[in-house]
Amino acid sequence: MPLRTAAFAVPGDLQTLTGGYIYDLRLLSGLRALGWDITHIPLGASFPDPSKEDMRNAAQQLAMVPPTAPVIIDGLAMGAMDHDVLTGMSAPIVALIHHPLAHESGLPQDTRDTLFRTERDNLALASHVLVPSPHTAGLLISDYDVPSDHITVARPGTDRPLGQLAKTQPPLILSVGIQVPRKGHDVLLRALAKVVDRPWQAVIAGSALDADHASLLLRLVDELGLSHRVRLAGRVSGEELARLYGQASVFALATRYEGYGIVFDEAMAHGLPIISCATGAVPETVAPGAGLLVSPDDHKAFANALAQVLDGHETRDRMATASKAAGAALQNWDGTTRLVADVLDRIAKDAQDDR
Structure with a gap:
């Protein structure tokens, strides 16, 4: 069997427009472009709260990998898999942790505790762990007992914009993130309601993956009197998203936690001033001078940051310049893929030597 043979197990639909799925899809296609014979193993969409059927199916597929x-x-899947499924595998495991499951917002404490224990125990079985940011690496080392030499930080790549679009008027405030509590769109809406005396329009792009939260956001738009100013766009195509980035004047995401945040790189690639929250990996992802970061769950502070950028053209231009410079320096997806390919090469060779 060639050493450059591997598999990639991903739950749900690879075409889902979230940062994690975009990362997985680009990594899968990039590894194949580098000559890897890599099999996509589709796991059930019920993860990270897997049904018995999806768990059985995962066990069967993973046990078949050489x-x-x-x-x-x-x-x-890694953080929610039955421990016996992983111990039943003969293939070496490379965990890809976008952010620990126990750090999802709004979880009951017993669920959070269970996910923490499961993920910690499962990570101990991994030959190596890939993470998108130094923040996540540090978290796995300090809280999950993963040895530092078992972790590789593979920062997501960034595509450069094709051409330049005219900015819309009034200024477009763009937010990109799935409609779940962690993304803080409810905080953003409350902040926008405090700056209605300024000229702006806003679009929130992202799939409604949490139906209850999506309903809450719709109610908030109506209750806060923002129906004529804010569009909840839901899932948009890649072409539409690129157009929105190009037309936007400000990027705003009131996130409660990010293990990385590909959208910040995309915003910087388009030279957008960024308003977000000082949480998780956000402070190390948003370049100095490119953003204003406030505390999570503080819609008044977020509104003040919005007002500062909307009112101050010099401030906005200065932030945009810093953002554009940082975006131009970001690595492309080829760099990310080659880093991961080096990890797979080492793991595959070790596995071959052990036979």
Whole structure:
């Protein structure tokens, strides 16, 4: 069997427009472009709260992978997998942790505790762990007992914009993130309601993955009198998203936690001033001078930051310049893929030597 053979296990639909799925899809296609014979193992969409059927199916598929083919397992499954499923594998495991499951917002404490224990125990079985940011690496080292030499930080790549679009008037405030509590769109809406005396329009792009939260956001738009100013766009195509980035004047995401945040890189690639929250990996992802970061869950502070950028053209231009410079320096997806390919090469060779 060739050493450059591997598998990639991902729950749900790879075409889902979230940062984690975009990362997985680009990594899968990039590894294939580098000559890897990499099999996509589709796992059930019920992860990270798997049904018995999806768990059985995962066990069957993962057990069939040969012992010399590393298996990348996305964190949505890795952190929620039955321990016996992983110990039943003969192939070496490479965990891909976008952010720990126990750090999702709004979880009951017993669920959070269970996910923490499961993810910690499962990570101990991994030959190596891939993470998108130094923040997540530090968290896995300090809280999950993962040895530092078992972790590789593979920062997401960034595509450069094709051409330049005219900015819309009034200024477009763009937010990109799935409609779940962690993304803080409810905080953003409350902040926008405090700056209605300024000229602006806003679009929130992202799939409604949490139906209850999506309903809450719709109610808030109506209750706060923002129906004529804010569009909840839901899932948009890649072409539409690129157009929105190009037309926007400000990027705003009131996130409660990010293990990385590809959208910040996309905003910087388009030279957008960024308003977000000092949480998780956000402070190390948003370049100095490119953003204003406030405390999570503080809509008044977020509104003040919005007002500062909307009112101050010099401030906005200065932030945009810093953002554009940082975006131009970001690595592309080829760099990310080659870094991961080096990890797989080492794991595959070790597995071959152990036979």
